[in-house]
Amino acid sequence: MSEITRRMLLQSAGAAGVGAVLAGCASDEDLNPTPAGTGAPQETFTEPTRKLSGELKILLWSHFVPSHDTWFDRFAQDWAAKTGVKVTVDHIDQAQIPTRIAAEISAGQGHDLVQFIACLSHLEEGVLDLKDVTEEASKRWGTQLELCRKSSLNPKTGKFYAYSPGWVPDPGNFRKTLWTQAGLPNGPSTWEELLKGGTEIMKSKNIQMGLGMSQEIDSNMVLRALMWSFGASIQDASEKVSLNSPETIAAVEYMTTLFKQTMTNEVFSWNAASNNQGLVAGKLSYAVNSISAYRTAQTQSPEVADDIHFVPALSGPRGALAAQHVMYNWIVPKHAKNPDASKEFLLHYTANYAAATYASKLYDFCAWDKLTPQLNTWLATDPFGSKPADKLKLLGDATKWSTNIGHPGPANPAEGEVFSTFIIPNMFARAARGEVSARQAVLDAENQINPIFAKWRAKGLVGG
Amino acid sequence: MKAKIADRDGALAWIFLMPSVVYILALVAVPFILAVGLAVSDVTAGDPSFNFVGGKNFEAAFSDPVFWRSLGNTFLFTSVSMVLIVILGKVVANILIADFKGKWFVRFLVLLPWTTPVTLGAISWLWLLDSIYSPIDWVLRQLGFLAPQGNGSNMYWLGEPGLAMLSVIAVHVWRLTPLAAVIMMAGLVAIPKDMDEAARIDGAGWWRRMFEVTIPMTLPVIAVAALFGAIFTFTDMAVVDVLTNGGPNNATQVLTSWAFFRGIDGGDIGQGAAVALFLFPLLMAAAIAILRAVRKLEVH
Structure with missing residues (x-):
C-alpha cells in the first residue's frame, strides 16, 4: 500500500508544481x-x-x-x-x-x-x-x-x-471502520459529533482529522462551511462585510478546540492534494472533499475506497451548509x-x-x-x-446543504480576492496555533477584508 | 571609393549592438515601464483600460500587514541564502578544482541542481518535505531523532513557520550553490600558481593562504557570485509557490508571490504591479554592485 500511495504522492506533487495556488485537488486525477x-x-x-x-x-x-x-x-x-x-x-x-x-x-x-x-x-x-x-x-x-x-x-x-x-458538491468523507469504533458507524452528522468522534479516534488510534488551515482551496472551502454552520459569514446578503461577529469568533474557537484535540501541525502545511492523500492512505479519519479522491481510491486502493463513506454538510448551531467544491x-x-x-x-x-x-x-x-x-x-x-x-x-x-462562495450574498470579486489571498484559513490558523486570541484573529482578518470590499465597491462591482 | 558598411566602425558597432538593445528594450525596458504604469492605474484582470489613480495602490500595499511581512521575508530569504550560497559555493569550488579521479563526473553531479528546472527541483523537495511521507523524517526516525510513531514522529517541515522558512532557504541554497561554485571556480583557477607557492615557501599554512591570498584574489568573483545568488533568490516565486504557497499563515510569503496573488489570482493588477515594483530599488542596487564588482575584476 505504501508503494501505491507514494506513487500517488508523486503524481499529485507534479500537478501541484505546475500551478499550486487556488490549486484544485490535483491528486484527484483518476x-x-x-x-x-x-x-x-x-x-x-x-x-x-x-x-x-x-x-x-x-x-x-x-x-x-x-x-x-x-x-x-x-x-x-x-x-x-x-x-x-x-x-x-x-x-x-x-x-x-x-x-x-x-x-x-x-x-x-x-x-x-x-x-x-x-x-x-x-x-x-x-x-x-x-x-x-x-x-x-x-x-x-x-x-x-x-x-x-x-x-x-x-x-x-x-x-x-x-x-x-x-x-x-463537497461532502464529508470518512473512514467507516474508524468511526464505527468511535460509536458513530454512519459518520458524524454535527460539528459536535465531529469533535467527539475525532477526539476518540485521535486518542485510541492516533489518526487525525483532515480539515486544513493552510493557504489552499480546500481549507478555504471547509472553513467557510464551518462559519456558515455557526451563523457566521464574510458578507451579508447585501454585500456588507459582516465577519466580525460573535458567531465567527465562536467558529474560530471551535476550530481551535478541534485542532488541539484531533489534529497536528500537519494541517498548516497542506496543499490541495494533501487531504486526499491522507484519506486514501488511512492517515485521516475525516476530510471534506468531492468524490474524485474516492474515485481514485477505487482504482488504486479498492479496500480503502470501500471503507470511505460520505456524509452531508455537518450541522452547527445555526444550520448545515457546505461550499460547492467546484x-x-x-x-x-x-x-x-x-x-x-x-x-x-x-x-x-x-x-x-x-x-x-x-x-x-x-x-x-x-x-x-x-x-x-x-x-x-x-x-x-x-x-x-x-x-x-x-x-x-x-x-x-x-x-x-450546498451554497456558493459569498453566502448569503453573491460570489462577488471582493469575495474572490478574499478567497485567493487566504485570509480565512489564516484567521483560523493564527488562533489555532495560539498566536492570537480568536477575537483578535477575527478583528485582524476584518481589517484585511474591509479595504478589499471598499476597493471593489468603488469600482461599482460590489453592493452594500 | 565608397566605404562599405563593414569599414564604418560606428555603423558596425550599432549593428552588433542592436540584438542586445532590442532584447533589453523589449524584455526589460518595456515591461518595466508597463509595470510603473500599471502600478499607478486601476487596471484589473477584467478591465485593461487605464485610469490614473496616483499612489493609491502603494498606499493600499503599505497598509497591508502581509505586504510588510512579505518584504521582510524577501530580505530574510535573500540575505541568509546569499551568505550560505557564498560559503558553500566556495567550499564546492575548492573541491572541484582539486585533482582527483572522476572529477568531471563530480562536476556534472554538482551542476545538476542548477541545470534542473526550478519547478521540477522544487517538486522533488515538496516530496522530500512532505508532511506524511517525508524521506528526511524517515531517516530521522531510523536514527532515533524522531518518535517511531504518533506525536513527534514527523517534523512537519512545511507546517511550522520556522521550518518552512528553513526549507525555502535550503532549496534556494541547493539550487544556487552550483552556480556560485562555478563562478568561484573560474576565479580560483585564474590565481597565478606562483603566488600560492611563494606563500607556501614563506611558511603560510592552508588557512593563512586561504584568507590572505585566495579570498582577497577572488573577492570580486565572490561578489559576483553573491549578487547573482541574491538576484535569483529575490526574484524567484517558484520555490515558494510549489513548497508552501506562501504559508503557513504567510510565514514564507515573498514579494513576488504576494504580487501574483494580489494581481493575477485576486484580479487587482494595479496593486499587484505596485507590490512587484517594490523589487526594483533593491534589484537596481544589486545591479550597480555587480557592475562595480565586474569593473574591479577588470582592473585587477
Missing part, C-alpha cells in the same frame, strides 16, 4: 480514463437558432476525472461536424487558467469561450453579458439552481458575467470573434449535461435538475462500482 459503466445517456442535438460559421476556440481545465475530457473532446467535434463551425479545444491545468485569461483579456485576443472551476466575477468588465444564454436555458429547462445563479450574476450591475451550467463558470471574453457560436455551444452542452455527469463518473452536477433525471438512480446504484452501490445516494439532495 488513472482510468474510461467510464466503467455502459449506461451513458443518449446525446441530443438541436439546430442552432442562428446560422453559425467560422472558428470556435474553447479553453477549459483538464478535468480531475480524465474520462470527462475524452468525452468532451469528442462531443465538441460532433457538434462542430453538425454545425459547420471549426472547433478547437485546449485543456490546461486549472491553476494556469486565471493567468491565461488575464493575459488574453489584456492582449484583446485569444479563446472565444473559457471555462474555469471557480467564480470569475472579477473579470466582469472584460466579458460579454451572458444573460441571453442563461434566460434561454431557463426558458428551456426551468429555474437555474440558486448557487449557480449567485455565482454567475452580479446583482449590483445586473450582468451575467458568466454562465454556470454545473457544479460539484463552480463551473463559462465566460465569453469581449475579444471573442465568435460569440454566437460560443453561446449556441453552451446551450448544446447544457442540453447534454447528463452525458457530462456520466462521463465525469457523477462528479459534475447540473444547474438544472430537469436535465439529469437519471442522477438519483445513478447515485442510488452507482454504475461505477461503489460498494455498497448506494454509497453516493446522499448526494441526491446535495443542493439542500
